[in-house]
Amino acid sequence: MPITIADVATRAGVSKTTVSRVLNGKGEVDGRTADRVRAVITDLGYVPSARAVGLARGRTRVVGMLVPALTWPWMGEVLQGAVDAVESEGYGLLLFTCNRGDESMRRFASQVSAKSFDGLLVVEPEGTLDYISALHERGLPVILIDDRAHQPRFPSVRTTNEAGARAAAAHLLALGRHRPLVVTGLRRFGCTRERLAGFAGGYADAGLPIEPALVVEGDFTFECGRAAVERLLADGVPFDAVFAHNDLSAAGALQALRDAGLRVPDDVAVVGFDDLPLAGHTHPPLTSVRQPLWEMGAAAARTLISHLAGTPLPDTPTIIPTSFTVRASTGTT
Template identity: 60%
Template sequence: MGVTIGDVAAHAGVSKTTVSRVLNGKGEINKNTVLKVQQAIAELDYVPSARALAFARGSTRTVGMLVPDLAWVYSGIVQSVVDTLEAEGFGLRMLSVSRGEESLRSLGLKVAAKSFDGLLVIEPEGALEYITALHEASLPIVLIDDRFRRPGFPFVATTNREGGAQAARHLLESGRRRPLVITGPEAYGCTRDRLGGFVDAYAAAGIEIDPRCIVWGDFQFESSRCSVERALADGVEFDSVFAHNDPSAAGVLAALHAAGREIPRDVAVVGFDDVELASYTYPALTTIRQPMREMGEAAALLLLEHVRRSPEAAASRIIPTSLVIRGSTQQPHSP
């Protein structure tokens, strides 16, 4: 059995009524008493029923958004969420887990105090179990781009596997038969999906990718640059590179330029995500567009449906990727 309001009251040395008043923000309560109750909630990891709190206090017209440390990567999602919520008359409260367990305890206190009506999550590592517990306690939650596995609550994701296949088909149509793949972190579901779709598309064309041409990466510019340098030094033959995100692809371009390889004549390069950087590399980067803004809008609207207890609320949504062709795979036409 989970922690109850009675457990919190006993731990804080107050009555259950006092705990309830702190949770619901009702009545005048001594500041020291409030602090004792909040400390008890944090120490016991108490997760109150969001449904009961909503009934007691009504809507805050505010949505929380939990983001990982590298929130800038998801700026398109965040801006779309802000725009969508604003149009619906809701505000946004940004949260992070940069301090690990301390941040999760702080999140628990904010849920306990009913600081927001629902939670959007760009999944921070190690927090899924805690977030699931909040959902099971009736807090409306929507996960954006789950990287590991399908959660037990609503999510908005994209077609990572099909995106990998789109990259492969484009390279195959361009006559590229010897690709080098710079992946993302091996533990990420999106990495496995992007690699699986890419490898399967080449297999369907009768081409088995040399295991030496699959390099596990970390989504970072510098490591990708070094990976390409090592491949060149080791004499690995490749006529194209599929990098699992755009910063990695930028690192690939840097290494190829330094080695005197002409892009795309000697080596074609495809990235993934279509972040702003992709338009400003030289040459501009062909990439698989992950629909960040559409995902943010869909997630915000889906969460509001669940906050409003709409009977038509969808379980989840999948928004497809698309290929964006630029100069890193396509030679400019001569005048």
């Protein structure tokens, strides 16, 4: 049978409350009594529940993290960054997904009510922003990762989507590519609007505004990249480059170009966004704007844990810049 706090109290000849005070360093306990309790704990091999000790101290030393799903291509990188930062500070991480919609959110809400974690990291599931904002307003520290809608209701960590897309435009322009097909993400996301603005702005500044027919809305999937290329080829719309708003849709574009017998990059150069491990394994390897996903997860976790230690939350977003990785899909290895 497991050793309980009652067993310790009986052996030491004290109350369970006294044992709890010794464990948690709360309240005044006579020094000799405290030493006797600690000796009994050692003799019996009693291991107190970390959760119980944390709750007694007013903290769980657990950080919650709410995400839409783990199937998003870049979610693993963000999660790993958060986990590395959380564990380095001696905290645990409690992960929640919204795979089951309302059912998932009910389970999450029950954990909020139980005060199972001290603060929350969020990659915003659709339709949850008002609820998360209400939690923050009621005192739960919240940090938003990848602020897709630019909601200034609580602190956030994001990247330079517009500048990254401008770097992609500058690269393709330097290669003499004047008619790029742009496969966007969902237009309702702030990152999509920023990437489109940055890329189109780069071409407009060069005196080469992008024709509306060359901008196709996608949904960040492999299939949308493939379908966009197939559609323009079928319609006879000429293009000499593809800028896709993520690596997965860029991989779909590569597949469609290969199926059509076109050479990459000789006939069409291709640039993605994210620079996931996938980008180094496409055929040919994909030039991509690197989104600092691990760094975003780690920065959000460090900010939250620092706040739990007494540092005020920042008033402005934490912005970690993109970079640019050139590979063979644009002609340079």
